Amino acid sequence: MKITLSHITKQFAQTTAVSDFTAEIESGHLIALLGPSGCGKSTMLNMISGILPVTSGQILFDDNDVTDLSANRRGVGLVFQNYALYPHMTVMQNICFPLELQKVAKAERMERAMAMAKLVHVEELIDRKPSQLSGGQQQRVAIARALVKNPNVLLLDEPLSNLDARLRIEMREEIRRIQQETKITTIFVTHDQEEAMSISDKIVLMKLGVLQQMDVPQNLYDSPANCFVADFLGNPPINKTTGVVKDGGIQLDNGPLVHDDRFTNLKDGQRVTLSIRAEAATVTNENGNVDCVVDTTYIMGKESLAYVKLGDQRIRIYIPADHEFGEGSTLHLKLGKRGVFVFDETSGDRLI
Amino acid sequence: MMDIAKIKQQEKRQRLFDKIKPFGYLAPFAIGVTIFTLYPIVNVFMIAFQENYNYITKTYDSIGFDNFAYIFSDPYFIQALQNTFMYVLIVIPISLCLSILIAYLLNQKVKFKGVYQTAYFLPMVTSTLAVGLAWKFMFNYRSGVINYLLNLIGIESINWLQVTTYNFPALCIYGIWSILPFTIILLLSGLQNIDPLYYTAARVDGANEKTIFFRITLPLLKPTIFLVLIINTISVFKVFNELFPLFNGPGVSNNMFTVVYYIFYQFRVRMPGEYGYAAAAAVVLFFIIFIFTMIQKYIEKKAKE
Numbered sequence: 001m002k003i004t005l006s007h008i009t010k011q012f013a014q015t016t017a018v019s020d021f022t023a024e025i026e027s028g029h030l031i032a033l034l035g036p037s038g039c040g041k042s043t044m045l046n047m048i049s050g051i052l053p054v055t056s057g058q059i060l061f062d063d064n065d066v067t068d069l070s071a072n073r074r075g076v077g078l079v080f081q082n083y084a085l086y087p088h089m090t091v092m093q094n095i096c097f098p099l100e101l102q103k104v105a106k107a108e109r110m111e112r113a114m115a116m117a118k119l120v121h122v123e124e125l126i127d128r129k130p131s132q133l134s135g136g137q138q139q140r141v142a143i144a145r146a147l148v149k150n151p152n153v154l155l156l157d158e159p160l161s162n163l164d165a166r167l168r169i170e171m172r173e174e175i176r177r178i179q180q181e182t183k184i185t186t187i188f189v190t191h192d193q194e195e196a197m198s199i200s201d202k203i204v205l206m207k208l209g210v211l212q213q214m215d216v217p218q219n220l221y222d223s224p225a226n227c228f229v230a231d232f233l234g235n236p237p238i239n240k241t242t243g244v245v246k247d248g249g250i251q252l253d254n255g256p257l258v259h260d261d262r263f264t265n266l267k268d269g270q271r272v273t274l275s276i277r278a279e280a281a282t283v284t285n286e287n288g289n290v291d292c293v294v295d296t297t298y299i300m301g302k303e304s305l306a307y308v309k310l311g312d313q314r315i316r317i318y319i320p321a322d323h324e325f326g327e328g329s330t331l332h333l334k335l336g337k338r339g340v341f342v343f344d345e346t347s348g349d350r351l352i
Numbered sequence: 353m354m355d356i357a358k359i360k361q362q363e364k365r366q367r368l369f370d371k372i373k374p375f376g377y378l379a380p381f382a383i384g385v386t387i388f389t390l391y392p393i394v395n396v397f398m399i400a401f402q403e404n405y406n407y408i409t410k411t412y413d414s415i416g417f418d419n420f421a422y423i424f425s426d427p428y429f430i431q432a433l434q435n436t437f438m439y440v441l442i443v444i445p446i447s448l449c450l451s452i453l454i455a456y457l458l459n460q461k462v463k464f465k466g467v468y469q470t471a472y473f474l475p476m477v478t479s480t481l482a483v484g485l486a487w488k489f490m491f492n493y494r495s496g497v498i499n500y501l502l503n504l505i506g507i508e509s510i511n512w513l514q515v516t517t518y519n520f521p522a523l524c525i526y527g528i529w530s531i532l533p534f535t536i537i538l539l540l541s542g543l544q545n546i547d548p549l550y551y552t553a554a555r556v557d558g559a560n561e562k563t564i565f566f567r568i569t570l571p572l573l574k575p576t577i578f579l580v581l582i583i584n585t586i587s588v589f590k591v592f593n594e595l596f597p598l599f600n601g602p603g604v605s606n607n608m609f610t611v612v613y614y615i616f617y618q619f620r621v622r623m624p625g626e627y628g629y630a631a632a633a634a635v636v637l638f639f640i641i642f643i644f645t646m647i648q649k650y651i652e653k654k655a656k657e
Binding site for chain 1: 547549550552553554555556557558559563567568571572574
């Protein structure tokens with residue numbers, strides 16, 4: 001099922017939660033709705049599910065306009081952040097419940113529920129109550145309950161945030177597996193960039209209700225549309241330095257001039273943000289793009305993370321683990337082809 | 353040098369003190385309960401088995417079941433048992449259903465919520481006697497509002513308080529009304545503890561309001577309902593106060609005896625007071641309530657499994 005969202009706006013009293021959101025989600029894709037808290041991603045999900053009405057705009061499932069349909073008429077399967085399994089029903093009764101409401105005959109109901117239980121690997125737990133299940137198992141049951149009615153779309157609201165770190169990795173792979181086996185168009189909300197990067201076909205990144213960029217994860221990382229996207233993705237976070245364009249280079253505030261062939265087309269005197277990923281700067285013996293002074297270093301195992309100073313501005317870079325640079329020693333830095341971006345300082349628009 | 357032995361000694365004393373301390377805090381309450389609750393209870397049990405107990409001299413003839421034999425042969429006590437059981441059987445289910453309905457409505461997003469809340473809270477904060485008198489006026493044969501309303505829907509006026517047949521229904525109506533607020537408050541808090549997410553989940557799956565109420569709300573409210581049932585059963589079995597504002601006693605012709613009124617009648621209305629019979633009736637009531645509570649506990653446990 002292809003989902004088309006066109007010019008969706010959601011207004012709550014004074015605040016605009018989502019504004020003019022337009023995106024197209026291809027059939028069978030797994031999409032991550034990513035953004036910091038309060039960016040409107042859950043609101044967006046609730047509008048797709050039909051729990052919340054849109055203020056303006058249109059939602060199409062394939063070619064059908066579902067904008068004014070209630071949640072149960074849209075055929076969506078919804079998985080809530082805390083699973084919302086009915087505590088008084090067993091796992092089996094929970095999975096059967098949506099079918100019961102559709103008045104599916106009992107034999108077929110049991111059969112379909114059992115098939116779902118097998119798909120999500122909870123077939124041995126069907127007689128238990130939700131309170132007797134672990135978080136991961138509850139999550140699996142919630143997914144089975146959402147999928148049992150053969151929905152057009154599967155929607156998951158922060159599906160992993162209530163799980164501990166190890167389960168989270170296991171469950172996100174499970175979600176990917178289940179999605180691939182069922183080929184169902186799936187949208188999940190998360191604020192965890194790693195989660196979004198690792199399993200989704202495409203990421204929709206939002207900020208303050210506005211779509212920032214929608215692309216495959218690697219493109220988002222390698223080619224961010226603006227300063228916010230570059231900031232949001234990556235661990236450690238991207239290094240941000242400010243400066244002004246001068247003589248085909250960037251003169252950092254209270255710092256050195258950074259030369260690079262890529263900078264020659266920039267307009268002289270423009271204030272910019274120079275963002276460098278930690279892995280994009282390497283130490284070289286020859287003349288690099290800029291010199292820096294070592295501040296502190298941390299051993300990370302296979303390599304070391306160093307805080308180095310460009311004048312007054314500090315950035316993080318990776319250096320070999322067997323380095324012998326003491327505090328205060330000067331290094332020549334070479335900027336790589338990937339992971340170096342220049343943004344307009346005020347608008348945040350990407351310049352390079 | 354530290355004196356290890358001395359420190360050990362000190363620590364030992366400190367631990368002992370820590371063990372005793374909680375009892376000090378408990379003492380004021382425990383002493384009060386012992387004197388005013390536990391001692392009387394034990395006493396009632398003892399008096400119930402003492403024949404011809406004399407309240408002044410604290411003497412008795414022998415120990416046995418005479419008091420019980422007497423009350424079970426007393427038509428007033430049999431009437432009291434019948435009235436009390438009927439009262440419980442009528443008031444408990446009706447008040448429960450009404451309170452669930454009202455609590456459910458109050459839990460919706462309604463306008464003038466404050467007005468309703470004040471209205472249902474009123475019986476609880478007003479003096480029983482004042483409210484009882486108000487009901488007496490409402491039940492009035494000629495000018496009461498209840499008969500006025502009945503007349504509006506074409507039913508003839510009923511002489512609630514003066515004709516024996518209607519005494520019991522009047523008592524039930526008043527009893528149901530006075531038990532509602534407390535029940536509603538408990539049920540309302542039970543309703544508010546249900547995560548609205550369950551409703552959303554059910555709605556997304558296509559459930560209508562009726563299905564949600566019977567399949568989600570009611571089962572999740574079950575623990576509160578059992579709590580309410582136990583509390584209400586205990587308090588309704590003790591029906592007594594309600595008799596005075598409505599009938600100034602046990603109905604127009606001694607037809608409205610209840611078990612607690614019978615106890616009151618034996619030691620207070622009769623002259624001289626028959627403390628042995630009163631105590632025996634109290635013990636019987638205790639066992640009735642005890643058995644009912646056990647049955648409810650058992651059902652509750654079964655329902656959980």
